[in-house]
Amino acid sequence: MTVTRRGFLQTASGLVVSFYVPQLVRGAPRPNEPPVAPLPPPNAFLRIAADDSVTVVLAHSEMGQGIWTGLAMLIAEELDCDWAKVRCEHAPANLALYARPSVGIQMTGGSASTRSEFDRYRTVGASAKDMLVRAAAARWNVAPRACRAANGIITHGARHLRYGEIAEAAMRLEPAKVALKPPSEWKLIGTKVRRLDTPEKITGTATFGIDVQLPGCRTAVIARPPAFGAALIDFDAAAALRVPGVENVVRTATGVAVVANQFWAAKLGRDALVVRWRAPEGEGFSTTRYAAELRALAMKPGAIATEIGKVDEALDAATTRLEALYEVPYLAHAPMEPLNCTAKIDGDRCEIWTGTQFQSVDQQAAAQILGTTPDKVTIHTTFLGGGFGRRANPQSDFVAEAVIVAKNAGVPVKVVWTREDDIRGGWYRPAYAHRVRVAVDASGRPVAWDHVVAGQSILTGTPFEKFQVKNGIDGSSVEGLADSPYLAGTQARRVSLHSPRTPVPVQWWRSVGNTHTAFAIESMVDELAHAAGKDPLAYRLALLATAPRHAAALRLAADKAGWGTPPPAGRARGLAVHGCFGSIIAEVAEVSVDGGRIRVHAVTCAVDCGVPVNPLGIEAQVQGSIVYGLTAALHGKLTIEGGKVVESNFHDYRPLRMFEMPHIAVHLIASGAAMGGLGEPATAPIAPAVANAVFALTRRRLRTLPLQLT
Amino acid sequence: MKIEVNGAMHEIAAGAEMPLLWVLRDVLGLVGTKYGCGMAQCGACTVHLDGNPVRSCITPVGSVGTRAVTTIEGLSADGSHTVQRAWTETDVVQCGYCQSGQIMTAVALLAKRPDPDDADIDAAMSGNVCRCGTYQRVREAIHLAARLQRGGK
Numbered sequence: 105m106t107v108t109r110r111g112f113l114q115t116a117s118g119l120v121v122s123f124y125v126p127q128l129v130r131g132a133p134r135p136n137e138p139p140v141a142p143l144p145p146p147n148a149f150l151r152i153a154a155d156d157s158v159t160v161v162l163a164h165s166e167m168g169q170g171i172w173t174g175l176a177m178l179i180a181e182e183l184d185c186d187w188a189k190v191r192c193e194h195a196p197a198n199l200a201l202y203a204r205p206s207v208g209i210q211m212t213g214g215s216a217s218t219r220s221e222f223d224r225y226r227t228v229g230a231s232a233k234d235m236l237v238r239a240a241a242a243r244w245n246v247a248p249r250a251c252r253a254a255n256g257i258i259t260h261g262a263r264h265l266r267y268g269e270i271a272e273a274a275m276r277l278e279p280a281k282v283a284l285k286p287p288s289e290w291k292l293i294g295t296k297v298r299r300l301d302t303p304e305k306i307t308g309t310a311t312f313g314i315d316v317q318l319p320g321c322r323t324a325v326i327a328r329p330p331a332f333g334a335a336l337i338d339f340d341a342a343a344a345l346r347v348p349g350v351e352n353v354v355r356t357a358t359g360v361a362v363v364a365n366q367f368w369a370a371k372l373g374r375d376a377l378v379v380r381w382r383a384p385e386g387e388g389f390s391t392t393r394y395a396a397e398l399r400a401l402a403m404k405p406g407a408i409a410t411e412i413g414k415v416d417e418a419l420d421a422a423t424t425r426l427e428a429l430y431e432v433p434y435l436a437h438a439p440m441e442p443l444n445c446t447a448k449i450d451g452d453r454c455e456i457w458t459g460t461q462f463q464s465v466d467q468q469a470a471a472q473i474l475g476t477t478p479d480k481v482t483i484h485t486t487f488l489g490g491g492f493g494r495r496a497n498p499q500s501d502f503v504a505e506a507v508i509v510a511k512n513a514g515v516p517v518k519v520v521w522t523r524e525d526d527i528r529g530g531w532y533r534p535a536y537a538h539r540v541r542v543a544v545d546a547s548g549r550p551v552a553w554d555h556v557v558a559g560q561s562i563l564t565g566t567p568f569e570k571f572q573v574k575n576g577i578d579g580s581s582v583e584g585l586a587d588s589p590y591l592a593g594t595q596a597r598r599v600s601l602h603s604p605r606t607p608v609p610v611q612w613w614r615s616v617g618n619t620h621t622a623f624a625i626e627s628m629v630d631e632l633a634h635a636a637g638k639d640p641l642a643y644r645l646a647l648l649a650t651a652p653r654h655a656a657a658l659r660l661a662a663d664k665a666g667w668g669t670p671p672p673a674g675r676a677r678g679l680a681v682h683g684c685f686g687s688i689i690a691e692v693a694e695v696s697v698d699g700g701r702i703r704v705h706a707v708t709c710a711v712d713c714g715v716p717v718n719p720l721g722i723e724a725q726v727q728g729s730i731v732y733g734l735t736a737a738l739h740g741k742l743t744i745e746g747g748k749v750v751e752s753n754f755h756d757y758r759p760l761r762m763f764e765m766p767h768i769a770v771h772l773i774a775s776g777a778a779m780g781g782l783g784e785p786a787t788a789p790i791a792p793a794v795a796n797a798v799f800a801l802t803r804r805r806l807r808t809l810p811l812q813l814t
Numbered sequence: 815m816k817i818e819v820n821g822a823m824h825e826i827a828a829g830a831e832m833p834l835l836w837v838l839r840d841v842l843g844l845v846g847t848k849y850g851c852g853m854a855q856c857g858a859c860t861v862h863l864d865g866n867p868v869r870s871c872i873t874p875v876g877s878v879g880t881r882a883v884t885t886i887e888g889l890s891a892d893g894s895h896t897v898q899r900a901w902t903e904t905d906v907v908q909c910g911y912c913q914s915g916q917i918m919t920a921v922a923l924l925a926k927r928p929d930p931d932d933a934d935i936d937a938a939m940s941g942n943v944c945r946c947g948t949y950q951r952v953r954e955a956i957h958l959a960a961r962l963q964r965g966g967k
């Protein structure tokens with residue numbers, strides 16, 4: 105492929121014409137005039153080729169959430185092209201072009217891809233269509249407004265031009281200010297559209313990071329510190345080097361990499377490697393001991409996140425008070441594709457192939473290791489075999505490691521983590537304890553709410569610290585509390601936070617702080633309802649009088665789940681509602697208990713994400729989020745003793761499986777509110793919904809995750 | 815050693831203990847079969863030996879013998895196998911990483927039980943983990959594939 109100064113791409117399919125987001129291009133290149141500055145890559149967001157194919161360039165990573173379809177729909181809606189001709193590709197790492205505007209990082213996360221790109225991608229489509237129409241009008245010497253464009257064809261009277269025929273002329277025009285369609289004219293947005301990445305994902309031809317094959321590329325498996333707080337002393341490579349296929353053994357920042365011709369040899373070499381590690385100080389980190397520390401911390405007030413009214417006075421004066429302690433453990437993300445990264449270094453340049461959620465951060469990290477500038481680091485984003493937050497590492501851990509190994513070994517290298525490496529490798533959802541004290545009035549309504557959270561800060565030391573850590577309060581540790589409508593309706597309220605430090609590295613995990621705040625708050629509200637002798641739905645609705653979206657979601661989910669009608673024999677229902685990432689999700693879980701084991705039969709979910717783009721994709725995300733949250737609610741727990749993680753693979757860090765899968769019904773509310781995200785929010789309410797159902801069935805209140813009756 | 819994969823014989827230069835998974839991926843370059851756990855806990859590596867689903871991550875290549883190996887690449891050239899069509903219709907995939915294994919297990923199930931009920935699906939598919947949580951659509955797609963197999967809709 106050669107890039108000409110006009111920004112054409114010569115490819116096998118002929119001339120490819122590129123469109124830019126107008127705001128991003130100051131002085132678009134004019135024909136026959138050399139550009140004064142280097143052009144940005146000519147394929148910023150959209151290419152239309154002579155064969156009419158429309159390629160949408162994604163500034164975000166496809167990790168299952170469906171943006172490979174959803175973001176393309178945004179462009180296609182305004183472009184009015186032939187949907188059958190639309191394809192997608194991941195953008196290269198390029199901060200200037202592809203950063204998410206609100207955070208200045210090229211990344212995927214925060215359930216933000218669709219809502220953060222809603223205007224930008226539609227504008228790209230609208231601008232391109234406008235340029236195509238003007239180009240066609242110019243060729244026919246008619247007014248642009250006399251032309252019509254639909255389904256990839258521009259018509260004027262009996263004449264017509266396909267987009268591919270006029271694309272080259274169109275790109276020579278200056279982008280103009282365009283108006284976006286009003287929602288009433290949407291043809292694609294809001295309709296059920298099947299995924300564009302299905303063909304390669306059902307034939308085994310989709311390329312994930314682990315599938316990257318380069319000539320001369322080796323595979324490395326790394327011995328990392330076996331305990332949090334342990335450190336490398338030295339190693340003896342002799343036994344590893346005797347393994348057929350093992351070619352080299354090199355240091356990494358914290359461990360030792362065995363480099364081989366294939367994975368299996370590298371893995372056997374790693375097993376044979378003799379490494380001396382310095383043990384962690386003292387007894388090493390223990391989750392049992394740490395849980396006790398968190399409970400003790402939660403007994404006293406922490407740094408104030410929010411305080412309104414006289415909480416202590418109200419608590420002291422109340423005749424009825426409820427107090428409860430809720431606890432959640434460390435969790436690994438465990439995406440199906442183990443972490444991996446391929447790095448190839450050539451002089452001061454480096455190419456990286458990986459499934460990442462954090463392109464610009466990884467690019468910077470690689471540049472720093474190599475003593476070069478980010479523009480010398482090319483990142484090829486593959487499909488991600490799941491992300492859930494793990495592939496957005498603030499230290500670029502799995503990327504930096506591969507760059508170091510490639511540098512030290514002097515060959516292109518693919519570093520592959522085993523599942524054990526992944527489960528034991530840290531960067532977990534932190535453990536937390538919540539102590540909640542609520543005073544209620546004679547009717548059972550809360551009049552004072554004191555909520556203490558204890559657990560590690562996720563955002564400190566990350567690029568988001570400057571946005572979301574203020575006065576010692578990590579906003580992600582208390583999200584879903586301070587902004588809860590239940591608290592907003594309580595006259596005296598306080599949320600405070602302890603953020604202890606531990607040797608265990610932590611990270612955002614699907615729905616982040618809401619994974620524990622929703623559990624604590626929706627469990628407590630349920631306790632309050634039962635203490636007041638009220639129906640859990642009616643009690644909540646009374647508290648949500650000023651939160652109409654929460655109330656509507658709750659009503660819809662309850663109605664569809666048959667709330668108020670008797671459940672099948674041996675079953676009970678529980679509910680929860682939670683707002684996060686701009687969306688409101690209500691869930692009703694129907695459970696039974698069999699031999700002490702909790703069985704979730706059905707989950708009825710109401711979703712208000714404001715403006716639904718692809719209901720088929722939304723349903724999938726909601727189902728998936730519930731499965732992810734249910735795995736944590738029923739099974740998820742990491743145990744650390746002596747600094748070492750006890751669990752290691754899917755036999756003892758159990759995922760939800762088919763036989764445990766509830767039937768999930770998803771009901772959408774098109775409220776017209778500002779668009780919310782959907783990659784994460786439905787994860788949060790499932791644990792309390794199930795715990796509340798278990799209480800309804802057994803009268804046993806489970807306040808610790810995972811939920812266990814025995 | 816020789817093994818038959820997707821209808822073609824291959825001379826393999828690998829130790830007999832090397833798992834079939836890594837022979838497929840690193841020796842033959844058939845990367846559609848995935849590594850997920852290495853201990854037969856997740857099913858991402860599922861392939862067929864003479865039509866029976868096995869976990870290739872714990873199957874030593876030396877144990878394959880004359881049995882025919884079928885991988886996702888051998889199911890159809892273009893995604894037109896009945897199960898793949900049902901997967902498309904049902905919009906099953908999310909990240910897609912486990913789907914080769916899900917599909918290979920489902921194909922084997924439908925070969926043995928052309929009209930599986932939910933209990934059959936639970937029994938056959940519970941060894942295949944999907945962290946994205948596509949189980950409900952996997953179930954629906956298997957029922958659809960059963961109907962398509964019978965020539966219905």
